[in-house]
Amino acid sequence: MSRIPFVILILAVLTVAACSRSKGPPLAGDYPLTRLTEHVYVIHGPNDLPTKQNQGFMNNPGFVLTAKGVVVIDPGSSVQIGEMVLKKITGVTKDPVIAVFNTHIHGDHWLGNDAIRAAYPKAVIYAHPAMRAKAAAEGENWLKLLSTLTDDATKGTRAVAPNMDINNDETLALGGKHFRIVHTGVAHTDGDIMIEVVEDRVLFAGDNIVAERTARMDDGHFKGNIAAVEAALKVNAKVIVPGHGLSGGREVADAYLGYLKTFHATVKKYLDQGMSDFDMKDKVIADLKPYQKWVLFDAEMGKLISLAYLQIEAEAF
Numbered sequence: 001m002s003r004i005p006f007v008i009l010i011l012a013v014l015t016v017a018a019c020s021r022s023k024g025p026p027l028a029g030d031y032p033l034t035r036l037t038e039h040v041y042v043i044h045g046p047n048d049l050p051t052k053q054n055q056g057f058m059n060n061p062g063f064v065l066t067a068k069g070v071v072v073i074d075p076g077s078s079v080q081i082g083e084m085v086l087k088k089i090t091g092v093t094k095d096p097v098i099a100v101f102n103t104h105i106h107g108d109h110w111l112g113n114d115a116i117r118a119a120y121p122k123a124v125i126y127a128h129p130a131m132r133a134k135a136a137a138e139g140e141n142w143l144k145l146l147s148t149l150t151d152d153a154t155k156g157t158r159a160v161a162p163n164m165d166i167n168n169d170e171t172l173a174l175g176g177k178h179f180r181i182v183h184t185g186v187a188h189t190d191g192d193i194m195i196e197v198v199e200d201r202v203l204f205a206g207d208n209i210v211a212e213r214t215a216r217m218d219d220g221h222f223k224g225n226i227a228a229v230e231a232a233l234k235v236n237a238k239v240i241v242p243g244h245g246l247s248g249g250r251e252v253a254d255a256y257l258g259y260l261k262t263f264h265a266t267v268k269k270y271l272d273q274g275m276s277d278f279d280m281k282d283k284v285i286a287d288l289k290p291y292q293k294w295v296l297f298d299a300e301m302g303k304l305i306s307l308a309y310l311q312i313e314a315e316a317f
């Protein structure tokens with residue numbers, strides 16, 4: 001080997017080393033791909049919190065095949081999960097990813113953008129303006145949280161914020177498919193979007209609807225979330241993909257609506273009787289017995305009662 005090519009080779013190796021990052025191992029476990037309609041797919045993550053065992057994979061990434069390329073919804077908590085989603089896509093089509101929708105700010109739904117952007121730099125990533133503003137400001141916090149909860153299984157992930165606004169009732173026409181956005185104000189967060197894949201009659205609901213799982217309302221509002229689920233039920237969808245838990249028909253939305261309404265009405269009933277949020281806890285648990293097998297039922301109960309209590313008090317003024 002002559003001297004000059006050897007020097008070039010060393011420089012090339014050093015450049016690659018400088019550009020690459022230290023990433024955690026790929027996602028372990030085999031998560032099946034579910035075909036919902038001819039052109040719409042979902043990978044159901046475990047209906048759980050992010051843990052070391054699931055490496056942060058617990059949401060429902062989806063994708064839609066169009067004549068121009070693939071559209072991804074919520075590519076998960078990490079670059080590793082985003083790469084798993086891309087692997088599933090290449091098992092179905094060699095077409096590129098042309099667009100991504102992020103349903104809301106919680107990091108388990110959008111940190112996988114990193115993998116999509118690395119593989120397809122031109123893909124446009126859409127989200128509600130309120131979500132985009134927060135993603136730019138809070139990305140590092142979400143990275144830290146996911147890393148802590150998963151014992152750093154998300155290592156190497158970068159926060160790639162969405163780069164295009166989309167808002168209520170806007171419809172994006174992509175490769176012969178229409179993606180219609182539903183946003184009804186503060187619901188699970190202040191920047192939720194639900195995505196109707198019109199031709200396929202599928203609704204990606206984000207965490208405005210979750211299945212067999214209690215609400216996370218830290219950034220949300222009970223009445224607003226109820227309004228969002230009612231709007232979801234007005235969409236002409238035959239398949240509903242919840243943010244967590246299994247997809248199904250309209251009964252997925254009906255069940256969550258029933259839960260939210262029961263929760264709100266139960267807390268209101270005991271508040272009207274003059275009870276404090278702490279004193280009503282056992283009674284609320286008893287009244288919500290039909291939902292006691294849902295994920296996070298016990299863990300979230302105290303906090304959810306306090307949040308509902310404060311919101312109902314505020315609604316009285």
Ligand SMILES: [Zn+2]
Binds near residue numbers: 104106188207216243
């Ligand atoms: Zn969420």
